[in-house]
Amino acid sequence: MTHHRFSSRQTLAHLVLIFGAVIVLLPFYVMLTTSFKSSVGIASGTGGLFGAQELVLDQSCVNLGGSEQDCLTRPLIDNYHQAFTAAPLWRYLLNGVIVTASIFVLQTLIAVPAAYALAKLRFWGRDAAFGLVLFCLLIPVHAIALPLYLMLAKLGLTNSYAALILPWIVSAFGIFLMRQFFMTVPDDLIDAARMDGMGEFAIIWRVMLPTAIPALLAFAIFSVVAHWNDYFWPRIVLTGDRNLFTPPLGLREFKGDLDGDFYGPMMATATVIVTPLVVAFLLAQRRFIDGITLTGMK
Amino acid sequence: MATVQLHKIKKSFGGTDVLKGVSLDIADGEFLSLVGPSGCGKSTLLRILAGLETQSSGTVSIGGRPIDGLRAADRDLAMVFQSYALYPHLTVAENIAVPLTMRRLSGAQRLPGIGPFLPGSRSLRQEIATTVREAAEMLDIAHLLDRKPGQLSGGQRQRVAVGRALVREPSAFLLDEPLSNLDAKMRVHMRAEIAQLNRRLGATFVYVTHDQAEAMTMSDRIAVMMEGELLQVGTPDALYDRPADIRVAQFIGSPAINILPVETDDTGMIRLYGAQTGFRAGRAQIEHLGVRPEALLPCDDNELLSGRVRLIENLGSDLFVQLDVPGVPRPVTLRLPPSARGRLRPGELMHLCADRARVVGFDASGKAAPLLRAEVCAHV
Numbered sequence: 001m002t003h004h005r006f007s008s009r010q011t012l013a014h015l016v017l018i019f020g021a022v023i024v025l026l027p028f029y030v031m032l033t034t035s036f037k038s039s040v041g042i043a044s045g046t047g048g049l050f051g052a053q054e055l056v057l058d059q060s061c062v063n064l065g066g067s068e069q070d071c072l073t074r075p076l077i078d079n080y081h082q083a084f085t086a087a088p089l090w091r092y093l094l095n096g097v098i099v100t101a102s103i104f105v106l107q108t109l110i111a112v113p114a115a116y117a118l119a120k121l122r123f124w125g126r127d128a129a130f131g132l133v134l135f136c137l138l139i140p141v142h143a144i145a146l147p148l149y150l151m152l153a154k155l156g157l158t159n160s161y162a163a164l165i166l167p168w169i170v171s172a173f174g175i176f177l178m179r180q181f182f183m184t185v186p187d188d189l190i191d192a193a194r195m196d197g198m199g200e201f202a203i204i205w206r207v208m209l210p211t212a213i214p215a216l217l218a219f220a221i222f223s224v225v226a227h228w229n230d231y232f233w234p235r236i237v238l239t240g241d242r243n244l245f246t247p248p249l250g251l252r253e254f255k256g257d258l259d260g261d262f263y264g265p266m267m268a269t270a271t272v273i274v275t276p277l278v279v280a281f282l283l284a285q286r287r288f289i290d291g292i293t294l295t296g297m298k
Numbered sequence: 299m300a301t302v303q304l305h306k307i308k309k310s311f312g313g314t315d316v317l318k319g320v321s322l323d324i325a326d327g328e329f330l331s332l333v334g335p336s337g338c339g340k341s342t343l344l345r346i347l348a349g350l351e352t353q354s355s356g357t358v359s360i361g362g363r364p365i366d367g368l369r370a371a372d373r374d375l376a377m378v379f380q381s382y383a384l385y386p387h388l389t390v391a392e393n394i395a396v397p398l399t400m401r402r403l404s405g406a407q408r409l410p411g412i413g414p415f416l417p418g419s420r421s422l423r424q425e426i427a428t429t430v431r432e433a434a435e436m437l438d439i440a441h442l443l444d445r446k447p448g449q450l451s452g453g454q455r456q457r458v459a460v461g462r463a464l465v466r467e468p469s470a471f472l473l474d475e476p477l478s479n480l481d482a483k484m485r486v487h488m489r490a491e492i493a494q495l496n497r498r499l500g501a502t503f504v505y506v507t508h509d510q511a512e513a514m515t516m517s518d519r520i521a522v523m524m525e526g527e528l529l530q531v532g533t534p535d536a537l538y539d540r541p542a543d544i545r546v547a548q549f550i551g552s553p554a555i556n557i558l559p560v561e562t563d564d565t566g567m568i569r570l571y572g573a574q575t576g577f578r579a580g581r582a583q584i585e586h587l588g589v590r591p592e593a594l595l596p597c598d599d600n601e602l603l604s605g606r607v608r609l610i611e612n613l614g615s616d617l618f619v620q621l622d623v624p625g626v627p628r629p630v631t632l633r634l635p636p637s638a639r640g641r642l643r644p645g646e647l648m649h650l651c652a653d654r655a656r657v658v659g660f661d662a663s664g665k666a667a668p669l670l671r672a673e674v675c676a677h678v
Contacts, residue, residue: 191350192383194370196462197400210387 035267038075082265087253096247106169115178136172163237181215247273300361300469307356318526329496329503331513334523376463380475382455384447391443397466398426433461470502544664547588558587571625580668582661593656594632601651
């Protein structure tokens with residue numbers, strides 16, 4: 001029989017964790033509830049999670065000549081309708097997919113062979129090279145943003161997918177994470193592959209990569225989350241062409257400087273943007289934790 | 299199938315010489331064991347032969363052709379590893395097929411997705427599947443072909459590793475302590491299977507082990523290595539009966555050979571703590587005598603040595619008796635038939651004589667040196 005006795009330590013630990021969870025979840029709650037409410041509801045802060053859902057007038061519908069009767073709609077529908085119509089949100093989402101997928105694929109193509117060399121090949125200067133990788137982990141993006149922008153501008157690559165993708169294809173974090181995982185792969189496995197007739201690249205793609213799937217998934221989540229949510233870099237290199245906008249830039253559509261901000265549609269957009277990430281993380285959660293704890297080979 | 303020659307192979311890691319000029323000729327179809335204590339360089343030698351390691355100097359030839367510049371993949375050798383080294387993400391069938399797909403299919407035909415639809419790919423893949431099935435049937439693992447290595451026992455993984463080595467019919471098999479991760483019973487069983495495989499395939503086997511029993515039971519010839527040097531290469535019988543070096547004598551055989559510290563007097567007579575042994579030194583001064591436990595016999599009087607019974611080990615088929623002999627640092631072991639059981643008591647005094655033909659002498663450097671019978675001279 002186990003007795004669940006009151007433990008002040010456990011209780012305190014849980015209180016701290018609950019406090020942390022509230023701090024993390026509160027902005028999500030605000031985002032969600034704001035996306036459900038009319039501007040009156042948002043300003044007055046009434047109506048609970050879903051808001052009162054009183055009928056509001058769809059201004060764009062009226063502008064197109066609809067009668068007031070036809071143009072009355074619920075705030076929830078109005079916000080999400082505006083999110084997809086006021087800005088080409090589908091286009092932005094597609095750009096987001098193109099950019100994050102390209103970055104991840106290219107990062108993998110570079111990080112996996114580099115990590116294999118750093119973990120398993122013996123060559124002069126290997127430890128120094130790995131030291132440089134660790135050093136690169138310490139450099140903040142913002143410190144090198146300006147030189148990067150200038151180089152892209154000189155090459156005439158600003159306002160292009162290349163500007164969004166190229167600066168990120170070498171990931172020090174990816175190389176580091178994969179290298180740590182490859183260190184745990186037994187040398188015999190690589191020697192066996194050599195005896196079986198594989199060259200070094202065949203070993204990388206046919207032996208190392210399949211055994212490293214959990215680590216790669218963990219890296220995928222880090223990479224995709226970082227670049228899907230990135231507002232800073234696209235804002236710098238995309239100065240004109242709205243067809244290249246990534247989802248976070250879509251939020252700017254509802255920043256109506258003079259008229260005040262349209263928080264309802266803006267938060268609806270934000271909700272649409274984060275949903276794919278939340279779903280993907282929930283699906284990959286178990287593999288993700290496997291990958292971070294590096295227990296793939298057992 | 300081919301001969302294997304190692305010529306003056308040297309290898310140093312940093313400042314340490316791991317191999318100090320090893321030369322070895324292995325005949326076509328021979329089962330040769332490289333045996334020695336851990337750290338003696340036997341695995342390094344095998345890895346140099348395989349092409350996984352580069353020698354500091356010396357040449358490796360297979361079938362008379364030097365192969366020093368060739369990658370491991372191009373040497374046409376197959377290797378079985380101690381840890382089996384199976385690909386964890388592939389099924390048993392895919393594991394066994396890897397050496398064949400890597401060699402028989404072109405790069406494009408191996409590509410996932412489109413590879414299987416390229417011309418010629420289909421029939422080649424069927425050929426490979428047939429070969430894999432034949433190998434699996436021969437090794438009794440045909441029912442496991444769809445499993446992943448993680449779902450297999452140690453013995454089954456071992457068979458898959460052997461299967462992967464034998465499908466491509468290499469010119470020689472290299473086995474690096476393949477049985478050391480198995481339990482005792484399985485080890486004895488696989489020992490017999492691997493020796494049979496060698497006879498059935500008629501291929502050259504180079505087998506690395508630290509277990510002298512494995513080497514003795516399986517090999518045509520054994521090469522004993524210590525500290526980066528070959529001490530002796532010969533048949534199991536030759537190594538057991540006529541060891542060339544005291545370290546070989548001590549390494550081969552279980553229970554170990556009895557080493558008796560002796561001295562050679564001015565007349566050349568060999569004495570064991572003052573007492574005559576009945577042997578005379580040939581050319582060199584003899585410092586140690588080696589006698590196998592079964593070459594010692596109980597006698598009525600003290601012909602070679604006497605001691606008190608310390609321990610009696612009954613193995614059923616044999617009786618090993620350990621004696622404390624004054625002046626000999628380690629207990630002397632002798633082997634008796636089980637029928638002698640009743641007559642022995644711990645603490646009892648026993649006199650021993652030796653089968654004279656089976657006593658070996660070693661000089662100060664530990665090398666075997668000739669012994670002469672002393673009777674003739676003793677009466678002069």
